[in-house]
Amino acid sequence: xxxxxxxxxxxxxxxxxxxxxxxxxxxxxxxxxxxxxxxxxxxxxxxxxxxxxxxxxxxxxxxxxxxxxxxxxxxxxxxxxxxxxxxxxxxxxxxxxxxxxxxxxxxxxxxxxxxxxxxxxxxxxxxxxxxxxxxxxxxxxxxxxxxxxxxxxxxxxxxxxxxxxxxxxxxxxxxxxxxxxxxxxxxxxxxxxxxxxxxxxxxxxxxxxxxxxxxxxxxxxxx
Amino acid sequence: xxxxxxxxxxxxxxxxxxxxxxxxxxxxxxxxxxxxxxxxxxxxxxxxxxxxxxxxxxxxxxxxxxxxxxxxxxxxxxxxxxxxxxxxxxxxxxxxxxxxxxxxxxxxxxxxxxxxxxxxxxxxxxxxxxxxxxxxxxxxxxxxxxxxxxxxxxxxxxxxxxxxxxxxxxxxxxxxxx
Amino acid sequence: xxxxxxxxxxxxxxxxxxxxxxxxxxxxxxxxxxxxxxxxxxxxxxxxxxxxxxxxxxxxxxxxxxxxxxxxxxxxxxxxxxxxxxxxxxxxxxxxxxxxxxxxxxxxxxxxxxxxxxxxxxxxxxxxxxxxxxxxxxxxxxxxxxxxxxxxxxxxxxxxxxxxxxxxxxxxxxxxxxxxxxxxxxxxxxxxxxxxxxxxxxxxxxxxxxxxxxxxxxxxxxxxxxxxxxxxxxxxxxxxxxxxxxxxxxxxxxxxxxxxxxxxxxxxxxxxxxxxxxxxxxxxxxxxxxxxxxxxxxxxxxxx
Numbered sequence: 001x002x003x004x005x006x007x008x009x010x011x012x013x014x015x016x017x018x019x020x021x022x023x024x025x026x027x028x029x030x031x032x033x034x035x036x037x038x039x040x041x042x043x044x045x046x047x048x049x050x051x052x053x054x055x056x057x058x059x060x061x062x063x064x065x066x067x068x069x070x071x072x073x074x075x076x077x078x079x080x081x082x083x084x085x086x087x088x089x090x091x092x093x094x095x096x097x098x099x100x101x102x103x104x105x106x107x108x109x110x111x112x113x114x115x116x117x118x119x120x121x122x123x124x125x126x127x128x129x130x131x132x133x134x135x136x137x138x139x140x141x142x143x144x145x146x147x148x149x150x151x152x153x154x155x156x157x158x159x160x161x162x163x164x165x166x167x168x169x170x171x172x173x174x175x176x177x178x179x180x181x182x183x184x185x186x187x188x189x190x191x192x193x194x195x196x197x198x199x200x201x202x203x204x205x206x207x208x209x210x211x212x213x214x215x216x217x218x219x220x221x222x223x
Numbered sequence: 224x225x226x227x228x229x230x231x232x233x234x235x236x237x238x239x240x241x242x243x244x245x246x247x248x249x250x251x252x253x254x255x256x257x258x259x260x261x262x263x264x265x266x267x268x269x270x271x272x273x274x275x276x277x278x279x280x281x282x283x284x285x286x287x288x289x290x291x292x293x294x295x296x297x298x299x300x301x302x303x304x305x306x307x308x309x310x311x312x313x314x315x316x317x318x319x320x321x322x323x324x325x326x327x328x329x330x331x332x333x334x335x336x337x338x339x340x341x342x343x344x345x346x347x348x349x350x351x352x353x354x355x356x357x358x359x360x361x362x363x364x365x366x367x368x369x370x371x372x373x374x375x376x377x378x379x380x381x382x383x384x385x386x387x388x389x390x391x392x393x394x395x396x397x398x399x400x401x
Numbered sequence: 402x403x404x405x406x407x408x409x410x411x412x413x414x415x416x417x418x419x420x421x422x423x424x425x426x427x428x429x430x431x432x433x434x435x436x437x438x439x440x441x442x443x444x445x446x447x448x449x450x451x452x453x454x455x456x457x458x459x460x461x462x463x464x465x466x467x468x469x470x471x472x473x474x475x476x477x478x479x480x481x482x483x484x485x486x487x488x489x490x491x492x493x494x495x496x497x498x499x500x501x502x503x504x505x506x507x508x509x510x511x512x513x514x515x516x517x518x519x520x521x522x523x524x525x526x527x528x529x530x531x532x533x534x535x536x537x538x539x540x541x542x543x544x545x546x547x548x549x550x551x552x553x554x555x556x557x558x559x560x561x562x563x564x565x566x567x568x569x570x571x572x573x574x575x576x577x578x579x580x581x582x583x584x585x586x587x588x589x590x591x592x593x594x595x596x597x598x599x600x601x602x603x604x605x606x607x608x609x610x611x612x613x614x615x616x617x618x619x620x621x622x623x624x625x626x627x628x629x630x631x632x633x634x635x636x637x638x639x640x641x642x643x644x645x646x647x648x649x650x651x652x653x654x655x656x657x658x659x660x661x662x663x664x665x666x667x668x669x670x671x672x673x674x675x676x677x678x679x680x681x682x683x684x685x686x687x688x689x690x691x692x693x694x695x696x697x698x699x700x701x702x703x704x705x
Contacts, residue, residue, distance in 0.1 A: 015252065017236070017270065024232050031229065075288055076247045079281045083250060083273065090272050097227050171452035175495060322667060329674040338675045345671060346631055349664045353628040356660070376667055383659030387447075391656050394447035395596055 016087040020094030027101040234323035309344035313372035321374035356384035454593035455491035460576040505576035514585030532648030592652035638668035
């Protein structure tokens with residue numbers, strides 16, 4: 001498990017835009033992972049600090065001119081201003097891209113039915129979902145985003161009752177399948193009547209009826 | 224290549240040599256000397272996102288105050304090596320996003336010969352990638368070195384070919400089992 | 402039988418409707434709303450291609466009676482043994498697995514025609530870098546009738562609308578009696594139909610082991626042709642160009658789609674500056690040549 005505490009070198013930049021680059025590299029890694037790695041709060045803060053520093057520099061450079069700056073008269077200052085401006089834009093792009101990749105991942109997790117908020121609670125038992133290092137996997141804004149997105153998705157799904165929008169996208173191979181019951185679950189109502197789910201019994205049932213039960217772990221597919 | 228595309232952002236962080244034709248006070252941080260000035264005529268390796276816009280934006284009348292040069296990854300030495308045998312070169316060591324970089328550089332410089340060399344390189348290496356992806360013996364021997372030297376674009380090609388071949392094997396295997 | 406009849410018909414209707422509706426809704430909604438959010442695998446997967454191929458029509462010899470079923474895709478003809486009937490492949494496989502019917506293999510799925518096709522693929526000089534010719538479309542003359550004129554034969558919907566059917570809605574896998582002068586050819590869904598029939602209906606095939614070997618050899622020859630074709634892909638990358646893949650199979654397309662489109666896109670990007678210069682030059686030539694404005698617009702429209 002990677003520690004989310006940054007080393008000092010993460011916070012000091014020898015060049016503008018370096019920290020932004022680190023964020024984007026984190027984002028690249030996130031794209032290929034199945035889970036969401038911890039939110040890089042420190043780096044995000046450092047990048048925003050850099051943007052503020054650059055803005056202060058611009059103000060300082062323009063101060064003597066009192067609003068009447070002519071780039072052709074002072075090409076060196078114009079160059080410095082341009083560099084500051086480009087760096088700010090670059091940092092903004094890196095920040096936006098990092099956050100976007102993470103929210104895409106959150107949405108993907110939502111669609112596949114993973115409840116990341118519940119997982120975080122189980123990890124440490126506390127209500128505030130703080131990890132063992134005092135940092136969480138999600139920023140507070142991301143937690144809120146996930147919650148609201150989940151509500152949005154649930155409302156959307158609710159409009160179609162006989163189609164499960166978040167169900168499997170695998171085409172059905174067989175109409176009927178053999179399954180074994182893993183847990184006692186009483187009686188289940190299907191279009192054909194009632195199925196009795198007693199542990200260890202084997203059933204030959206319609207795939208469409210029991211897909212959900214297999215996903216929830218009540219049944220095990222045998223074929 | 225869109226604003227949010229991660230590969231595009233990482234491509235732009237690759238560096239190329241930039242020459243400052245003027246002295247710029249206080250921009251020493253670009254050289255790693257915070258607080259210092261940049262003397263006229265200094266040549267620094269700057270990332271594409273900075274260098275390109277500087278060369279376009281920093282002007283005195285019509286003359287450019289910052290000029291760009293070809294990055295090492297696309298030097299004549301590299302082009303000659305590619306002309307000889309494109310398959311043995313470690314592109315990733317030259318630049319992780321080699322082809323993306325070349326696309327950006329070709330927007331800035333006119334290099335018709337480079338286009339031809341790179342096109343030929345790409346095709347030959349793609350054929351090699353296809354071979355590796357479909358041989359299920361996996362990456363052994365020379366294969367390992369070649370695959371390690373793939374740039375980002377080629378890696379995605381390899382993954383596409385490899386995953387589909389695997390999926391095909393699974394499908395026909397499963398079909399066979401039933 | 403009546404119980405099985407209603408059971409089957411009901412099961413099929415709800416399953417088909419549910420899956421089809423769900424699949425189409427899922428994809429359409431995902432595409433419209435969650436293009437970035439839900440990264441589905443690009444292109445069509447192997448099991449999806451097989452699913453679509455199951456819509457092909459095959460000939461069966463039923464062993465039990467079954468009345469006509471009303472399904473979404475249209476009515477299924479009643480089964481009255483020993484009369485042969487045409488059914489969609491998925492239904493034929495279901496009945497075969499339950500031993501209620503036997504499947505008649507299509508004429509191409511047999512050691513002799515497959516060996517012939519394999520010879521053409523590997524030895525024939527005209528097809529060193531191309532696939533063996535596919536079965537002719539309705540109205541298209543076969544390879545042997547080079548002098549015949551092609552005239553596409555349309556079909557008509559019940560409403561009277563004209564359409565030109567394509568696989569899986571062409572009779573390429575039914576057991577029609579073919580005249581001996583027709584050259585055998587691999588239909589679009591040959592991989593899927595071949596594999597599915599080998600698994601579930603091998604006892605209905607002539608020498609299934611030999612067929613399996615021949616199909617494997619065919620796949621290898623054709624795949625290596627597709628891969629070595631990387632050399633000519635820059636034809637596809639230049640504006641207005643393309644590479645012909647006549648005779649390619651559905652599963653083969655699906656398997657190579659990601660790689661080939663990736664190569665074409667890469668070549669396009671490398672050559673984009675050159676392509677840009679070429680177009681500027683053409684535009685200058687056109688302006689200097691003094692064409693009138695409307696012709697210019699048409700040309701621009703065709704150059705995508």
